[in-house]
Amino acid sequence: MILLDGKSVAAARREALKPRVESFKSKVGRAPHLSVVLVGDDPASRVYVRNKEKACHNTGIDSKVYNLPADISQEALDQQIEILNADTTVDGILVQLPVPKHLSVESIMKKIKPEKDADGLTYMNSGFLLAGNAIVKPCTPLGIMRILEHYKINVEGMKAVVVGRSQIVGKPMTLLLSDANATVTMCHSKTKDLKSYTLNADIVVVAAGKRRFLGRGDFKAGSVVIDVGMHGSGAGELCGDVRFEELLDVAAAITPVPGGVGPMTICSLLENTVQLAELRAINYQK
Ligand code: GUN
Numbered sequence: 001m002i003l004l005d006g007k008s009v010a011a012a013r014r015e016a017l018k019p020r021v022e023s024f025k026s027k028v029g030r031a032p033h034l035s036v037v038l039v040g041d042d043p044a045s046r047v048y049v050r051n052k053e054k055a056c057h058n059t060g061i062d063s064k065v066y067n068l069p070a071d072i073s074q075e076a077l078d079q080q081i082e083i084l085n086a087d088t089t090v091d092g093i094l095v096q097l098p099v100p101k102h103l104s105v106e107s108i109m110k111k112i113k114p115e116k117d118a119d120g121l122t123y124m125n126s127g128f129l130l131a132g133n134a135i136v137k138p139c140t141p142l143g144i145m146r147i148l149e150h151y152k153i154n155v156e157g158m159k160a161v162v163v164g165r166s167q168i169v170g171k172p173m174t175l176l177l178s179d180a181n182a183t184v185t186m187c188h189s190k191t192k193d194l195k196s197y198t199l200n201a202d203i204v205v206v207a208a209g210k211r212r213f214l215g216r217g218d219f220k221a222g223s224v225v226i227d228v229g230m231h232g233s234g235a236g237e238l239c240g241d242v243r244f245e246e247l248l249d250v251a252a253a254i255t256p257v258p259g260g261v262g263p264m265t266i267c268s269l270l271e272n273t274v275q276l277a278e279l280r281a282i283n284y285q286k
Pocket residue numbers: 094095096097098119139140168265
């Protein structure tokens with residue numbers, strides 16, 4: 001069984017990013033910059049945002065977090081995004097999701113300039129992704145493709161099952177897997193007999209958002225299992241959507257939680273930010 005060690009793959013990729021950051025700094029006179037907007041004080045979101053900030057700092061990327069109150073109006077949030085859109089020293093913008101229910105994710109995804117969309121989640125970039133020519137891709141699916149590449153797991157011709165159909169993970173994941181020539185089935189909470197799909201798959205990406213949802217009897221021997229889940233427990237331990245310990249002698253390769261998909265997601269965010277910064281710098285010079 002191969003442990004797909006996202007923590008070390010992400011660390012190596014962050015090191016590889018440093019010379020690009022240095023080169024950008026010497027050409028442009030400042031570091032690439034990511035602005036992160038956090039609305040409200042959801043504890044999990046606060047941890048994710050802190051981890052993103054730390055990763056930026058360790059890679060030489062400049063970042064600033066805007067903590068906005070949970071009861072902020074849509075107009076005020078839109079104004080903040082407009083300010084960041086117009087600021088020439090901001091290369092990437094990310095609004096941490098979920099946002100409080102009175103705010104519109106659609107409005108946010110339309111408002112962020114596609115050229116500054118570090119998350120790759122704006123509607124414009126989603127359209128480019130569908131067309132197969134995205135500049136930046138959503139961070140979690142991209143991180144998953146990169147960890148597969150690192151371990152030389154070629155999905156071409158594989159039967160792939162994605163469990164979950166979110167805008168952030170499930171939907172874009174199916175596109176990236178099919179672009180890599182896998183045959184993809186998207187399953188979700190209304191799928192009847194989920195096991196009949198996962199049990200026949202060569203690779204399963206589990207993004208169901210349900211703690212320890214799938215285990216030993218759900219997967220084919222020798223399959224690749226990617227666990228996108230991230231659930232805290234009372235004791236402070238994290239677990240995923242998969243009962244990891246049941247799969248050690250079933251899966252050919254599996255991502256742990258923590259230390260699998262999470263660090264790869266953050267790494268993709270840094271890579272997207274640097275890429276957007278480089279593209280904007282080229283455009284200044286034109
Ligand atoms: N919340 C959970 N994952 C993500 C992500 O990739 N981007 C943003 N903006 N919010 C998230």
